[in-house]
Amino acid sequence: MEQIFPENWAVLHLGLIFAVTLAQMLVVYVLSDSSNPPAGLGLFTVYFMAALLGWIAFTLQQGASTPLAVDVPAVAAILNSYILFIAAGQRAAIHAGRVLLGLACLLGCLSAFFLGTGQLFVTQVLLATVFFVAAGVVSAVRCVQEKNVGDLIIAVAAVIMFIGTSLSMYQFIGLDNRLLGQVIAFGAHSWAYVLVAVGFLASVLIEYQQHLSHLATEDPLTRLLNRRGLEDAMRVSMAHASRHDLPTAAIVIDVDHFKQVNDSFGHDTGDQVIRRVAAMIERMCRASDVLARTGGEEFLVILTDTDQVAARSLAERICHAIGERPLLVDQQRIPVTVSLGVAATVGEVDLDALTQEADQAMYLAKRSGRNRVASVESAPVHLSNSAAEA
Numbered sequence: 001m002e003q004i005f006p007e008n009w010a011v012l013h014l015g016l017i018f019a020v021t022l023a024q025m026l027v028v029y030v031l032s033d034s035s036n037p038p039a040g041l042g043l044f045t046v047y048f049m050a051a052l053l054g055w056i057a058f059t060l061q062q063g064a065s066t067p068l069a070v071d072v073p074a075v076a077a078i079l080n081s082y083i084l085f086i087a088a089g090q091r092a093a094i095h096a097g098r099v100l101l102g103l104a105c106l107l108g109c110l111s112a113f114f115l116g117t118g119q120l121f122v123t124q125v126l127l128a129t130v131f132f133v134a135a136g137v138v139s140a141v142r143c144v145q146e147k148n149v150g151d152l153i154i155a156v157a158a159v160i161m162f163i164g165t166s167l168s169m170y171q172f173i174g175l176d177n178r179l180l181g182q183v184i185a186f187g188a189h190s191w192a193y194v195l196v197a198v199g200f201l202a203s204v205l206i207e208y209q210q211h212l213s214h215l216a217t218e219d220p221l222t223r224l225l226n227r228r229g230l231e232d233a234m235r236v237s238m239a240h241a242s243r244h245d246l247p248t249a250a251i252v253i254d255v256d257h258f259k260q261v262n263d264s265f266g267h268d269t270g271d272q273v274i275r276r277v278a279a280m281i282e283r284m285c286r287a288s289d290v291l292a293r294t295g296g297e298e299f300l301v302i303l304t305d306t307d308q309v310a311a312r313s314l315a316e317r318i319c320h321a322i323g324e325r326p327l328l329v330d331q332q333r334i335p336v337t338v339s340l341g342v343a344a345t346v347g348e349v350d351l352d353a354l355t356q357e358a359d360q361a362m363y364l365a366k367r368s369g370r371n372r373v374a375s376v377e378s379a380p381v382h383l384s385n386s387a388a389e390a
């Protein structure tokens with residue numbers, strides 16, 4: 001194999017790659033919350049480390065007097081490009097194509113045992129580019145979905161690889177200028193690596209910043225609004241209701257005997273139950289309803305342009321749907337019921353007063369035996385037993 005660069009350049013290159021990898025890992029691990037690490041962190045770490053080992057093997061091979069039986073750097077380049085694709089796929093929660101490209105990766109690695117140097121170089125460069133492009137596509141999708149520019153930088157790395165490979169193959173095969181072809185492929189790979197490192201770091205930092213800004217208004221467990229988020233979200237519709245004298249209703253929903261769920265099944269399962277209940281309530285609400293988690297196992301729904309009767313009907317449906325059958329969490333059937341309180345007002349909305357009334361109704365439902373709806377009206381309090389109605 002021709003010498004792609006002099007030995008001192010090789011050391012410089014390796015030093016830079018090493019520094020980028022270490023800086024990357026340091027920043028990401030120091031910043032990441034170990035209980036809630038960024039998606040794909042583990043696999044990206046494997047990619048960075050595998051790439052580093054590949055560069056080291058390549059540098060050693062450059063300086064070696066007798067070449068090895070198998071081109072280790074070529075195999076490492078194929079493998080770690082595939083790992084990048086898997087890592088980007090995990091981060092974007094897109095798992096398509098893993099088996100197919102995995103088979104291509106396996107064949108590529110095996111080809112190192114019987115292909116000549118030139119053929120192996122072409123195979124390595126083409127396969128690595130296919131994997132980079134696949135990683136770039138899933139990262140571009142994530143960039144659009146999560147509005148995270150960091151993922152776009154990873155997609156740019158794929159473009160660099162694609163352009164670099166095209167030029168490299170043109171030189172290597174088209175013009176038979178093998179050394180230049182190798183230098184271009186090597187350069188494209190190095191730049192793509194640096195862009196992936198920068199892109200992943202940027203993606204994690206942006207995600208972290210988004211997480212911090214959501215913390216003020218969002219409940220981290222269910223991703224629903226918290227009380228403050230609900231107040232922010234209600235501002236415009238409250239003004240609208242006041243101006244047009246429209247009805248507004250509130251439903252307070254509290255899981256019954258939730259302490260027993262925690263005690264019997266553990267806190268983690270309890271968390272999952274809260275998430276599932278939140279998702280069920282969310283599914284039954286309209287897009288215009290505002291849903292928040294306002295306490296440990298307590299939720300509040302504000303329904304704009306909705307009167308007491310309509311709100312009560314929704315509350316009954318929620319009560320029935322949740323209590324209807326046990327929730328299946330971690331292969332365990334957990335019976336869950338909720339108590340609901342409904343209150344409504346017309347015109348100007350005092351959110352605190354409305355919530356308090358719904359809260360009082362909910363406590364009344366608890367006192368009356370749970371798994372039911374109670375509502376507060378100007379007329380006497382009305383109670384229903386969902387279990388009896390079901």
Ligand SMILES: Nc1nc2c(ncn2[C@@H]2O[C@H](COP(=O)(O)OP(=O)(O)OP(=O)(O)O)[C@@H](O)[C@H]2O)c(=O)[nH]1
Nearest residue numbers: 254255256257258259260262267268270271296297
């Ligand atoms: N798993 C989990 N448990 C929580 C969370 N927040 C609060 N809790 C638990 O929820 C339970 C609420 O208990 P209580 O207020 O006594 O009410 P309850 O057992 O639901 O009984 P009733 O409301 O009277 O039907 C407590 O044990 C809290 O520790 C949470 O985020 N996750």
